[in-house]
Amino acid sequence: MATARTEHTERRGGTEPGARRVTRRRSETRARLLDAAFTVFAAKGFGRVSIEEVCDAAGYSRGAFYSNFASLDELFFALYRQRADLIAGQVADALAGDTAALDVPASVDRVSEVLLLDLDWLQVKTDFLTHAAREPEVARTLLPHRARLRGAIAERLDRARTPLPAVLGDAGAAAHAVVAAYDGVTTQLLLDKDVDHARAWLKQLLTALLTRDGDPRSP
Structure with a gap:
């Protein structure tokens, strides 16, 4: 029977790598959105850019956008x-x-x-x-x-x-x-x-x- 400490260790081992992957993936998505936005804003100007254009330039959906920015x-x-x-x-x-x-x-x-x-x-x-x-x-x-x-x-x-x-x-x-x-x-x-x-x-x-x-x- 696993001890409480063993169970805690197993839970940590099972969740932390996935959490790190999610965090890293989200960080990469955010960085790509920012890079794409910089290119689009520089080319067209802030007032002439839509969320769709930023997403298209980054290769993401609106869902990816709204998971990072309101x-x-x-x-x-x-x-x-x-x-x-x-x-x-x-x-x-x-x-x-x-x-x-x-x-x-x-x-x-x-x-x-x-x-x-x-x-x-x-x-x-x-x-x-x-x-x-x-x-x-x-x-x-x-x-x-x-x-x-x-x-x-x-x-x-x-x-x-x-x-x-x-x-x-x-x-x-x-x-x-x-x-x-x-x-x-x-x-x-x-x-x-x-x-x-x-x-x-x-x-x-x-x-x-x-x-x-x-x-x-x-x-």
């Missing part, structure tokens, strides 16, 4: 959150260093590369910002993700004690200025599609913002 809005926000967190992590990595000192020109180069590589992302992000501007509740959920990007920049500037132009004030204000410069440059980029020009212009703006008199050699 609505297209929820999927859109999950997609934004996924990409925004990725970008914030990339920026943090680009600013990371073994020493406290920050090489401003080199860091500006790395950040410019990270922030300007994906035109599809810029189109999706712009759609989401426009959507959030009309929906206060959506805007409130968006704010922490933009704050994370600013926080990654501010933390690095503060840790390095980088001398900043007096007009900017502290590292937090400088981070706001960096993100504002990025937003401005990418608006033009969405129109002319000239990534090389946008990257060069962003580097000039960030260098001017983060160094005294716009000279990276200034103390």
Whole structure:
């Protein structure tokens, strides 16, 4: 006769692998839906996409969609959150260093590369910002993700004690200025599609913002 402990072990052994498979399968389904949605949103725009189009692109039924997302809005926000967190992590990595000192020109180069590589992302992000501007509740959920990007920049500037132009004030204000410069440059980029020009212009703006008199050699 099996003991209570044996029965418990057998039950665990019989259910856990299946549960893991279900969890992994659902995770893979969700990831495929997000990837498909990114492609479709970038091509057509958020307001012109239906759930059916996302499902067709991912190769799933509406049932698979609704087992992961309650609505297209929820999927859109999950997609934004996924990409925004990725970008914030990339920026943090680009600013990371073994020493406290920050090489401003080199860091500006790395950040410019990270922030300007994906035109599809810029189109999706712009759609989401426009959507959030009309929906206060959506805007409130968006704010922490933009704050994370600013926080990654501010933390690095503060840790390095980088001398900043007096007009900017502290590292937090400088981070706001960096993100504002990025937003401005990418608006033009969405129109002319000239990534090389946008990257060069962003580097000039960030260098001017983060160094005294716009000279990276200034103390």
